[in-house]
Amino acid sequence: MLVLAGAGTGKTRVITVRIAHLVRSGVRPEHILAVTFTNKAAREMRDRVRELLDADAAGRITIGTFHAVCARVLRRHIDYLGLSTRFGIAAQGYQVGLIQALAGELGLRDMGRTPKDWLREISARKNALLQPDDLRTADASPEELRLADLYESYEKRLHGMDLLDFDDLLVLVLRLWQEHPRLLNAYRQQYRFLLVDEYQDTNAVQFKLLAALAGDRANICAVGDDDQSIYGWRGADVGNILRFEESFPGARVIRLEQNYRSTTTILQAANQVIAANPRRHVKSLWSARGEGEKVLVVQAETETAEAAFVAESILDRAGGAGGRVWTDFAVLFRSNHQSRLLEHAFRQQRIPYRMVGGQSFYQRREVLDAVSYVFAAVNPADDLSTLRILNVPPRGLGDRAVERLKYWQGVTGFPLQRVLALAEYQAELAPSAATALREFLAVLDRARRAFAGQGDFARHIEALLSEAGYLSGLVRIYRSRADALDRRENIYEFIGAAANHRERRGPSADIRGFLEEFALMDDNDRIEGRKQGDAVILSTVHAAKGLEFPVVYITGLEQGLFPHRQALEEHRLDEERRLFYVALTRARDALVLTWARRRRVHRDLVRRRPSLFLDSLPANLVEHCTPKEAIRPAPPEVADEYVARMREMFAPSRDP
DNA sequence: GCGTCGTGAGTTTTT
DNA sequence: CTCACGACGC
Ligand SMILES: [Mg+2]
Numbered sequence A: 001m002l003v004l005a006g007a008g009t010g011k012t013r014v015i016t017v018r019i020a021h022l023v024r025s026g027v028r029p030e031h032i033l034a035v036t037f038t039n040k041a042a043r044e045m046r047d048r049v050r051e052l053l054d055a056d057a058a059g060r061i062t063i064g065t066f067h068a069v070c071a072r073v074l075r076r077h078i079d080y081l082g083l084s085t086r087f088g089i090a091a092q093g094y095q096v097g098l099i100q101a102l103a104g105e106l107g108l109r110d111m112g113r114t115p116k117d118w119l120r121e122i123s124a125r126k127n128a129l130l131q132p133d134d135l136r137t138a139d140a141s142p143e144e145l146r147l148a149d150l151y152e153s154y155e156k157r158l159h160g161m162d163l164l165d166f167d168d169l170l171v172l173v174l175r176l177w178q179e180h181p182r183l184l185n186a187y188r189q190q191y192r193f194l195l196v197d198e199y200q201d202t203n204a205v206q207f208k209l210l211a212a213l214a215g216d217r218a219n220i221c222a223v224g225d226d227d228q229s230i231y232g233w234r235g236a237d238v239g240n241i242l243r244f245e246e247s248f249p250g251a252r253v254i255r256l257e258q259n260y261r262s263t264t265t266i267l268q269a270a271n272q273v274i275a276a277n278p279r280r281h282v283k284s285l286w287s288a289r290g291e292g293e294k295v296l297v298v299q300a301e302t303e304t305a306e307a308a309f310v311a312e313s314i315l316d317r318a319g320g321a322g323g324r325v326w327t328d329f330a331v332l333f334r335s336n337h338q339s340r341l342l343e344h345a346f347r348q349q350r351i352p353y354r355m356v357g358g359q360s361f362y363q364r365r366e367v368l369d370a371v372s373y374v375f376a377a378v379n380p381a382d383d384l385s386t387l388r389i390l391n392v393p394p395r396g397l398g399d400r401a402v403e404r405l406k407y408w409q410g411v412t413g414f415p416l417q418r419v420l421a422l423a424e425y426q427a428e429l430a431p432s433a434a435t436a437l438r439e440f441l442a443v444l445d446r447a448r449r450a451f452a453g454q455g456d457f458a459r460h461i462e463a464l465l466s467e468a469g470y471l472s473g474l475v476r477i478y479r480s481r482a483d484a485l486d487r488r489e490n491i492y493e494f495i496g497a498a499a500n501h502r503e504r505r506g507p508s509a510d511i512r513g514f515l516e517e518f519a520l521m522d523d524n525d526r527i528e529g530r531k532q533g534d535a536v537i538l539s540t541v542h543a544a545k546g547l548e549f550p551v552v553y554i555t556g557l558e559q560g561l562f563p564h565r566q567a568l569e570e571h572r573l574d575e576e577r578r579l580f581y582v583a584l585t586r587a588r589d590a591l592v593l594t595w596a597r598r599r600r601v602h603r604d605l606v607r608r609r610p611s612l613f614l615d616s617l618p619a620n621l622v623e624h625c626t627p628k629e630a631i632r633p634a635p636p637e638v639a640d641e642y643v644a645r646m647r648e649m650f651a652p653s654r655d656p
Numbered sequence B: 001g002c003g004t005c006g007t008g009a010g011t012t013t014t015t
Numbered sequence C: 001c002t003c004a005c006g007a008c009g010c
Helices: A011-024 A039-052 A055-060 A066-081 A092-105 A115-127 A142-160 A166-179 A181-190 A204-214 A264-274 A303-318 A336-348 A365-378 A383-389 A399-412 A416-421 A431-452 A457-467 A470-477 A481-505 A511-520 A565-569 A573-584 A636-650
Strands: A002-005 A032-036 A062-065 A193-196 A220-224 A253-256 A295-302 A329-333 A353-355 A536-540 A549-554 A587-601 A604-607 A622-625
Touching: A002 A011, A011 A032, A011 A039, A011 A193, A011 A220, A032 A039, A032 A066, A039 A055, A039 A062, A062 A066, A066 A166, A066 A181, A066 A204, A066 A511, A092 A115, A092 A142, A092 A365, A092 A383, A115 A142, A115 A166, A166 A181, A166 A204, A181 A204, A193 A204, A264 A295, A264 A573, A264 A587, A295 A303, A303 A329, A303 A336, A303 A549, A303 A587, A329 A336, A336 A353, A336 A536, A365 A383, A365 A431, A365 A457, A365 A470, A365 A481, A365 A511, A383 A416, A399 A416, A416 A431, A431 A457, A457 A470, A457 A481, A457 A511, A470 A481, A481 A511, A549 A573, A565 A573
Parallel strands: A002 A220, A002 A253, A032 A062, A032 A193, A193 A220, A295 A587, A295 A622, A329 A536, A329 A549, A353 A536, A549 A587
Antiparallel strands: A587 A604
16 A cells, blocks of 8 residues: 655554554554654654554564664674674764775775765665676776776675675665575565555665565555655655555555645645646645745845844744744754854854754764774774774874784784784884883773673773773864863763663663664764753754644755755756755744845855745745844833833842 | 874765 | 865974
8 A cells, every 4th residue: 555645644644543553453563564764753653653552562563764674684684694793884974984995095086086975876886786796887987997896895895894884784684585585584474564654765775675575465555755755866766656556566545635734825835836846746735724824035134144033033933922832943954054053043042952863973073983992892803993093092103103004914914903913013113102002902902891791881981982091182182172072072972872772771782782773873862962852943854854843944045055056057956846845844834934145155255046946936925024024023012011021130129 | 203283175965 | 164184393
């Protein structure tokens, strides 16, 4: 069954209700697999199932992202493919480091491509199920051949260190099932009922995984909306949802047309925007929620004024008669960096805020350093982590020491940590550096043994970072004291996440389980205290998928920003428009769209033009204004009351 | 040969 | 703003 329906029609609810229905009609919860797009969505789904059924049943259902579910499969069975079940997961920052090293070795530096570019290319090939050899066709360009080489050594090195990247999690499960039909059969027996949310954003591998698991029985329930496909850049294929009936013959397609979320104004605006896209399933969405406010388009003079306006406007609306709390407001943007200015404006106005999703925490240098210390201790074969932390803080092991290290590795073929321990190598170092090196190795060794035991690994992490001189070295690594303290705080967030993991999982939890979870999580889960509390939500449009808010601000609606410059240049506007559609349809009651006439880009102040998406809104539903006009002046009596209250606050106390 | 400081360049979206 | 890289002083 496919539920193909527009935004706000209750698609996700269909899945939870169906799960409850299945269990009530006698299906064992263990036989149900529900796949969501994010970990947060998985958690929410489990919560809702718990409400509909009970905690026991909810706990026995498998609910998770493709990546989380696949990681579990590989933990049990990846040895069938000749890889270790003790694998670690390499997050993006880690992959970038590896590509950088390999690009250097293969002479691929300075080719006008960043490591991230290479990585994106490799990831695209992997998700299309292409092996390096598949790229080496007779008519392959030199460029493609270079990519094949890089791809091949990347995988070899990664897997040689018992590490998998995100794509591997999916690709290797598929390979596992293809090469071992008996295993596949066992998983088919296990997962007899498949439910998939956000189906429009599945990619080729994910589709094949589902098809393999469904088999002939095809007991699959997918929900999605082709208009909300926004991950094409990551290999997602809208074709999966458009071809559902061919892929799963006999499947029913159900359409839902009532939107329970938005006012008719918001819905009509969104409908008109998305109507400009070709090749889509046209849907006639309607809402019984009434007309509501007009869509407000606010033109600010500068990007700072734009951010200030958003903060003031929220303050204004929150104080109004609507009885709004902070979480009723969401501010959405195209790119992560746009959050900076908004955060600053919110801090100035003392408005509490919270970023949704994001990967920036894991990509922070100090967090990656801390993770690398733990990786290097847990897995002595992890050369990349070892190299990363070898001279952090400075131990006198600079370029020359690393060059000699590589030489000896070439001679012996040992992993780096073993080379570092060689007397022949150490003899080439300055005495002070050799001493520091031996201490470094001893600390890693102690940590390794500590992690192998059953103890509290959060404390072991702290001990490791402390004994290695990393925590105390922060003040030397980073110029300013404030910077060092900030970074220290982030490292303690990492340690706190470890403690938190152990609290939840109990004493049987181990460091590998924690590292896996930490790699798969988003920042909100990584950072304690980011989770709860009444606060305005800041989010990229991508990360806001599946969420809804009473009042939504969409900022930076300018040519080049939203739609993004590259999408404009490469004529990839359809997905940008879907993204705008997703943004619009997050709103229940009110929409405020903003842009700035001038904006600082890099170092220059640049004149901006309004987004072409603004032109596609129905004129009769939109009101244009400046920040000043958008914020209602307080009525006189409110102003009087305010003045009176201030007077009272500052009046001399009448108490003796 | 190591470490620090200054300069300049680059910034979509995420599991 | 943050990172990578190169120049320069130790
Ligand atoms: Mg949904």
